[in-house]
Amino acid sequence: MIKLYTNRLSNNARRVQVALLEKGLEAELIPVKLNGEQFQPDFLALNPFHKVPVLVDGDLTLIESLAILDYLDAQYPDPPLLPTAPRDLAQVRMLTQVQVQEMTPLIFPLLKEKVGISVAADVVETAQTQMQMVLSFYDRHLIEHDFFIPGQFTQADIVVGVSVAILDAFLGFDLTPYTNLAAWYDRLYQRPSWQTTQPNPMEVMTALPQIRAVLKQRS
Numbered sequence: 001m002i003k004l005y006t007n008r009l010s011n012n013a014r015r016v017q018v019a020l021l022e023k024g025l026e027a028e029l030i031p032v033k034l035n036g037e038q039f040q041p042d043f044l045a046l047n048p049f050h051k052v053p054v055l056v057d058g059d060l061t062l063i064e065s066l067a068i069l070d071y072l073d074a075q076y077p078d079p080p081l082l083p084t085a086p087r088d089l090a091q092v093r094m095l096t097q098v099q100v101q102e103m104t105p106l107i108f109p110l111l112k113e114k115v116g117i118s119v120a121a122d123v124v125e126t127a128q129t130q131m132q133m134v135l136s137f138y139d140r141h142l143i144e145h146d147f148f149i150p151g152q153f154t155q156a157d158i159v160v161g162v163s164v165a166i167l168d169a170f171l172g173f174d175l176t177p178y179t180n181l182a183a184w185y186d187r188l189y190q191r192p193s194w195q196t197t198q199p200n201p202m203e204v205m206t207a208l209p210q211i212r213a214v215l216k217q218r219s
């Protein structure tokens with residue numbers, strides 16, 4: 001059986017959990033507490049960079065959530081989470097890369113500030129302003145679309161969606177000005193894979209010290 005080393009509060013691990021659920025794949029979920037457990041020798045042997053997710057499938061051990069998503073899609077193609085039309089595939093990669101390259105660096109200072117790690121006020125302000133640009137970009141790509149690729153739930157919905165969940169549920173962003181994005185986000189919540197993997201407020205509160213410790217070690 002597939003094993004997934006994971007943490008309920010990790011959005012990178014959540015990407016993989018959503019994909020497994022969407023594909024109806026059974027997996028043993030192995031929780032890793034990010035309060036030091038990720039530095040234990042057994043876990044470092046799986047991922048020397050001490051991060052979840054790690055997926056083990058038979059003799060294959062994979063780190064990096066996007067690589068894991070690609071593996072799951074190639075190895076277990078039904079239902080597909082990647083489109084086949086060249087322009088659709090390029091769109092998924094573009095939207096995903098914008099999350100990684102543009103959105104993630106903005107989330108870090110906002111998260112740090114939220115958990116009480118000191119961040120310069122101008123850095124927070126810039127991150128908030130630039131985040132509006134990112135959200136507007138995604139909003140434009142959802143005009144008259146149910147999902148980023150019309151009619152198909154894909155990796156782009158997963159990768160962007162789990163980050164928007166942080167903005168909404170943890171950072172208190174108001175999504176209502178982004179009407180297409182807000183409607184899409186509601187649509188994601190209708191999926192069992194989304195409901196199962198969404199951490200509840202109590203889980204978030206309990207994990208705050210872990211989140212703070214992980215964020216402190218990042219520049």
Ligand SMILES: N[C@@H](CCC(=O)N[C@@H](CS)C(=O)NCC(=O)O)C(=O)O
Nearest residue numbers: 010011012050051052053064065066
């Ligand atoms: N690029 C990696 C990032 C993984 C990552 O940053 N995981 C975080 C949780 S979201 C983690 O495990 N951090 C623990 C640590 O840095 O010690 C991926 O996409 O899988």
